[in-house]
Amino acid sequence: MVAIARRRAADDVALLEPLLIAAETRAYELLGLGSIQEYGARLFGWGGRQTRERLRVASAMRSLPEMRERWARGELTYTVVRELSRVATPAEENEWIAWATTGGVRRTGHEVQQVVMRHRRGARPTDAPAPFEEQRVRVVLEMSGSEASRLAEVRSVAAQRLGHSVDDETLAKMLFDAFLRGSEAGERESSPHQVKLTVCDRCGATERESGAEGLVPVDPVVGEVALCDAQVLRAGERAAQTVPPATRRAVLRRDEGKCAVPGCRHAAFVDVHHIDRQVEGGGHELANLASLCSVHHDAAHRGRLVVRRHEGDLRFERADGQPYGAIGGAADTARCASASQHFEAVVAGTGSERFAREALRPAAGDDPVKSPDPTAGLAPRSQCGEGARRDELAPRSQRGEGARRDELAPRSHAAEAALREEVAGLLTSMGYRTREAEWLLDRALAGDELSVGRAPSKVELLRAALRAGPPRVEARKGGSRRRR
Incomplete structure (x- = not known):
């Protein structure tokens, strides 16, 4: 048990910096998650308060290295460190550690809490308690589910009035004031905090009113x-x-x-x-x-969260098409970031969010959980090389791979040329060179994804081009390249 406790303490300390980095960089947004609290709930099963406390402790440990080291060795527990970090500063750090481990006997989290709550930040363990009105007291409420839901509703209304989240003390003060003094007469039903925006109907340019700056x-x-x-x-x-x-x-x-x-x-x-x-x-x-x-x-x-209608209900997905709330490793985050970037590129090129959702969604019949990255066919520019010749990017039909071009139903050359030009423009807006876009379009038109017998729509052609796969090249003697 002692060994397990030490390993657990070491794991808790190892989590500090990654947790702070996730919060500071807002990496959870790439997964479509709404907050660091939701990220903590899905990954570790933490409640909102526990996530906030972990972040506070992690931030405090940056300036309390000795406490962090003793915690990592298992000499202090998380609950003790959590309470000590409320009062200890670098100047008093060692005194509080010595007090918590007097005579080699570790105090419990409850013992530490009872002392810490009576001291101001920066005080020493031997200092006199702070005045009662400055002490921190923990109050636990127990009530029925219906009343708990009403309390949550009151907290929501309080947050709307103030324009920010409400901590326990602020909420209690507002409730006490309302009960003892009576609520304000003529309370408005709508929030008094409103924002004025000016949006151009033609180009979408947006301006916001900002006080004296206009x-x-x-x-x-x-x-x-x-x-x-x-x-x-x-x-x-x-x-x-x-x-x-x-x-x-x-x-x-x-x-x-x-x-x-x-x-x-x-x-x-x-x-x-x-x-x-x-x-x-x-x-x-x-x-x-x-x-x-x-x-x-x-x-x-922004394409980081995708909302779809599905069998009369709403379905929520990450940017890469996997179910909302799924959390994997760094590859998941990179895939979601890539998908949302291409979503914004398609929207910028077409002005249509629906078009972007359809163009980047997983192929029909794919299992959403196991489907490949919808942007896997988006090649970095470096994969085509500066020296690639136009004739080396020949369509698959000219090499005998798959269906030949003349086996497809005839199309209007003018309409096809216009469609190719439009989709090629979308691909170049995503970062492809012109010849790369042409190669992807040739592969898409010669492949099996498009329906035979009718001209593809813009969405269908763009989706097929994105799935056509990047041209893979290899160096040959003399510096020229050929496609495999």
Whole structure:
């Protein structure tokens, strides 16, 4: 048991820096996750409070090296370190460690907590207790499930009023003030914190009002997110909601007033998201709407989270097509990052999020869990080489591999040329050179993925080109290259 306890302590310490890096770089967003708390819940089974405490302790250990070292050796437990890090600073670190391990007998987490709660940060163990109003007291509430849900609702309303998350002490103070002084008369139903955005109907350029600075440019995605669920003001017209109020209430009731993404518990600042945007023909049918928190709403418009309709329900996927919430290694994160980058490139080239979702989705019949990376066919520029000749990138049909071009149904040369040019433009916007794009299109048109007997659509041709695979090259004597 002693050996297990020491290994566990060492594992806890080894987790500190990776956890801080994940939070500081927001790496969880590449997996479509809404917060570091959700990441901790899915990966380690932690609750939101436990994740926040782990992050606080990890940050404190950067300035308390001796405490960290003693913890790694198993001489201190996590609960003891958690409490000591509330008061200890580098100047008093050794005194608190000596007090917690007096005579070689380790104090329990509860013993340490009872002393720490009576001291200010920076105090020594031998200092007099702080005044009672400055002491930290832990209060545990036990209630029925229905009342617990009401408490969560009150916390959500408090967060909306303040514009940020609410800790326990702030929530308690607001409740006590409301009970002892009475709630404010004429309380407004809508949040008093609103943001004014100006969005160009033609190009999507977005500006946000920023106090004395006036209108400042922001990412167009901010405008797309706002237009899903906003009040639109146009010169000479009455204000109009992008989602009718009755429909909005119905969507929020269906999604229980919180973000519909599995595992997300955010209920403050929830927007109604259009799966298919209104500019792309999407309507206000309940099947086309989903309640999303601000983080997941932004992720959906950036391709990091994909929302699909599936058998009358909503299905949530990561950018690479795998189920939302699946967490793997570094390869998963890299694949999701690549997929979301190409999503944004397709949207920039076509102006259509629906087009991008369809172009990058897994092939029909693939198991979503086992499906290959939908961007696996996207070759880095270096794989084609500067010296590759145009005749070395011949279509597969000219080499006798697979179906020949003349076996396909005849197409209008003018229409095919226009389609090729449009899709080639999309591929070059993703970073391909012109000859690479042409090679991928030749492979796609000569392959088996496109239906025989009819001209492919733009989505079908782009998807087939992305799946055609990068041209693999090898060096030959004399510096020339040939494709294998």
